[in-house]
Amino acid sequence: MSAVAQATAGDAYSIASRLEAGLKGAPRGLLIDGKSVQAVSGKTFATLNPATGKEICQVAEGGAADVDLAVQAARRALTNPAWCNMSAVDRSLVLNRLADLIERDAQELAVLECIDNGKPATLTKVVEIEGSIKTFRYFAGWPTKFGGETLPVSPRSGAKILNYTVREPVGVCGLIVPWNYPMSMAAWKVAPALAAGCTVVLKPAEQTPLTALRLAELALEAGIPAGVFNVITGFGEAGAALVDHPGVDKVAFTGSTEVGKAIVRGSTGNLKKVSLELGGKSPQIVLPDADLDAAAASIAAGIFFNQGQTCTAGSRLYAHASIHDDLLGRIADHAAKLTIGNGLDPSVNFGPLVSEEQWDRVSSYVEIGQREGAELVCGGARPNGLGDGFFFQPTILANAGRDMRIVREEIFGPVLSALSWSDPEDLVAQANDSDFGLSAGIWTNDLKQAHRLAGAVKAGTVWVNCFNLVDNATPFGGFKQSGWGREHGRQAMELYSEVKSIWVNLS
Ligand code: NAD
Numbered sequence: 001m002s003a004v005a006q007a008t009a010g011d012a013y014s015i016a017s018r019l020e021a022g023l024k025g026a027p028r029g030l031l032i033d034g035k036s037v038q039a040v041s042g043k044t045f046a047t048l049n050p051a052t053g054k055e056i057c058q059v060a061e062g063g064a065a066d067v068d069l070a071v072q073a074a075r076r077a078l079t080n081p082a083w084c085n086m087s088a089v090d091r092s093l094v095l096n097r098l099a100d101l102i103e104r105d106a107q108e109l110a111v112l113e114c115i116d117n118g119k120p121a122t123l124t125k126v127v128e129i130e131g132s133i134k135t136f137r138y139f140a141g142w143p144t145k146f147g148g149e150t151l152p153v154s155p156r157s158g159a160k161i162l163n164y165t166v167r168e169p170v171g172v173c174g175l176i177v178p179w180n181y182p183m184s185m186a187a188w189k190v191a192p193a194l195a196a197g198c199t200v201v202l203k204p205a206e207q208t209p210l211t212a213l214r215l216a217e218l219a220l221e222a223g224i225p226a227g228v229f230n231v232i233t234g235f236g237e238a239g240a241a242l243v244d245h246p247g248v249d250k251v252a253f254t255g256s257t258e259v260g261k262a263i264v265r266g267s268t269g270n271l272k273k274v275s276l277e278l279g280g281k282s283p284q285i286v287l288p289d290a291d292l293d294a295a296a297a298s299i300a301a302g303i304f305f306n307q308g309q310t311c312t313a314g315s316r317l318y319a320h321a322s323i324h325d326d327l328l329g330r331i332a333d334h335a336a337k338l339t340i341g342n343g344l345d346p347s348v349n350f351g352p353l354v355s356e357e358q359w360d361r362v363s364s365y366v367e368i369g370q371r372e373g374a375e376l377v378c379g380g381a382r383p384n385g386l387g388d389g390f391f392f393q394p395t396i397l398a399n400a401g402r403d404m405r406i407v408r409e410e411i412f413g414p415v416l417s418a419l420s421w422s423d424p425e426d427l428v429a430q431a432n433d434s435d436f437g438l439s440a441g442i443w444t445n446d447l448k449q450a451h452r453l454a455g456a457v458k459a460g461t462v463w464v465n466c467f468n469l470v471d472n473a474t475p476f477g478g479f480k481q482s483g484w485g486r487e488h489g490r491q492a493m494e495l496y497s498e499v500k501s502i503w504v505n506l507s
Contacts, residue, residue, distance in 0.1 A: 034226025050118030077227030095140035120343035169197035171249030275485035280438030296330030308414035362413030437479025
C-alpha cells in the first residue's frame with residue numbers, strides 16, 4: 001500500500017504532514033505496466049506546495065525512452081484477454097470499483113491535491129475527488145449501453161443485405177492534462193477511454209503529478225489489468241514524445257491553445273485522432289434587467305473560483321452602462337470577503353496560484369492592463385502576511401477596451417476585465433470578438449433576450465442566469481481556438497471509439 005493510502009483520517013494539516021513524511025525518500029516513480037519504476041535516465045524533479053513554495057517530494061522525470069516503455073505496455077494490454085475480452089458488465093464493475101476506492105481515500109486524495117495544486121482542501125474534495133467519483137460512475141454506465149445500430153441500406157443490385165455498425169476501442173490513448181484541475185481532468189479522459197475499452201498513457205502536468213499516480217494505483221487495486229492505465233510524469237518533452245509515438249492511436253489533450261497547436265502538428269506522423277480542450281476568455285453579458293445580487297455573486301465565483309485558473313473563467317465582463325458601476329461594486333464586495341490562505345485551513349476559500357511562473361504571468365497582465373489604460377478597482381498584488389506562497393489577490397480591472405491584451409488574451413488567474421456597453425447591436429459582436437469560444441454567461445430576466453443571445457454567442461457552453469455548471473451528462477468543449485471535440489456524455493465515448501460498418505450479403 002502506498003504512503004498516501006496509509007494515512008489515516010484526521011484534520012487536513014495532520015493528514016498533510018503524514019502524507020509529506022511518507023513521500024520523502026525515494027522519488028515517486030512512473031507507473032508502467034502495473035509497476036512503479038524510476039525514469040530510464042534516472043532524472044527526477046521537485047513538485048512544490050504552492051502555499052509554502054517548499055518541495056513536497058521528488059518525482060521521476062519521464063522522457064522518450066519511458067514513454068516508449070509505457071506505450072509498449074499499453075499496446076500489449078490492448079490485446080490482453082483479461083482486458084479486451086472483459087465483458088461490458090465487468091468493465092462497468094471495475095470502473096465502479098475504482099470510484100469506490102476514490103471514495104474510500106477521498107480525504108487523503110483531497111489533501112494530496114491541495115498540497116500539490118494549492119486549491120483549498122474543502123474545494124479539492126468537492127471538485128477533484130467527488131467530481132472524479134461522479135465521472136467514473138457516470139462512464140461506468142456506458143459499456144453496457146454503448147453499441148452500434150442496424151441500418152436500412154438500399155444496394156443497387158437489390159441484394160438482401162444486413163448492415164450494422166459496431167463500436168471498437170480506438171486503441172492506445174495518450175492523455176495529456178494540465179495542472180488546474182489535476183485529478184478531474186485526468187478522470188474526464190481516463191474514464192471514457194477505459195469505458196470504451198482503450199488502454200492509456202496519462203501524462204499529468206509537471207506542477208501536479210501526485211494524484212494521477214495515486215489514481216493509477218487505485219485502478220490496479222480495482223482490478224484493471226496492469227498495462228491498461230500507465231502514468232508518465234514529467235515535462236512537455238514527455239508529452240511531445242507521447243504525441244510523436246507511432247504506437248499511440250489517439251491523443252486527448254487539455255491545456256493551452258499554444259501547446260494544442262503543437263500537438264496537432266506533432267501528431268501527423270501516424271495521423272492520430274486528436275481531441276483538444278484548450279483555453280478560454282469567456283464573456284459574462286449582463287443586461288440592465290438582470291438580478292444584480294445573483295449576477296454579482298456568480299460572476300465573482302466565475303472568475304475567482306480556483307483562483308481564476310479555470311478554462312471557463314468568466315474573465316470578460318460586459319455590463320450594461322446603466323448598472324455597470326453598481327454591479328462592479330457588488331463584485332468587488334464579494335472579492336473582499338474571500339478568505340485567502342493555505343488551503344489546509346478549512347476557513348480558506350481562495351488559495352495560492354499554482355507556481356511562481358503563474359504568479360509572474362498574472363502580475364504582468366495586471367501591469368499591462370493598467371499601462372494600456374484600464375483602472376485597478378481592487379487587488380493586483382500579493383496579499384500581506386502569507387509567507388512565501390504564490391498568493392495573488394482577487395483583482396478587478398475596469399474601463400477595459402476591446403483591443404486591450406487583458407481582454408483578448410487568457411490570463412488564467414483571478415483577474416476580471418470589465419467593459420461597459422450600451423449598444424445592443426454591438427454587444428454580440430464584442431462578445432464574439434475573441435479567438436476563443438469555450439463558454440459564455442448571460443444575465444437577464446427577459447426570456448426572449450436570453451434565448452436570442454444564447455443562440456448568437458459563439459461558445460461550446462452557454463449559461464443563462466448561472467455559471468460554471470458542468471455535468472458528465474452534457475457535452476463540454478469549445479468553438480474556435482478553444483478546442484476540437486466534446487468531452488462528457490455520449491460524445492466522449494465517441495472520441496475513444498471507432499465505428500465499423502459491416503455488410504453481410506444475405507441473398
Ligand atoms: P500547458 O498547455 O502548458 O500544459 C498542459 C500539459 O501539456 C502539461 O501536462 C504539459 O506538460 C504538457 N505539454 C507542454 N508542452 C507540451 C508539448 N509540446 N507536447 C505535449 N505536451 C506538452 O497548459 P497548463 O499551463 O498546464 O494549463 C493551463 C491551460 O489549460 C489554460 O490555457 C487553460 O485554459 C487550459 N485548460 C483548458 C480546459 C478545457 O477544458 N478547455 C480545462 C483546463 C485547462
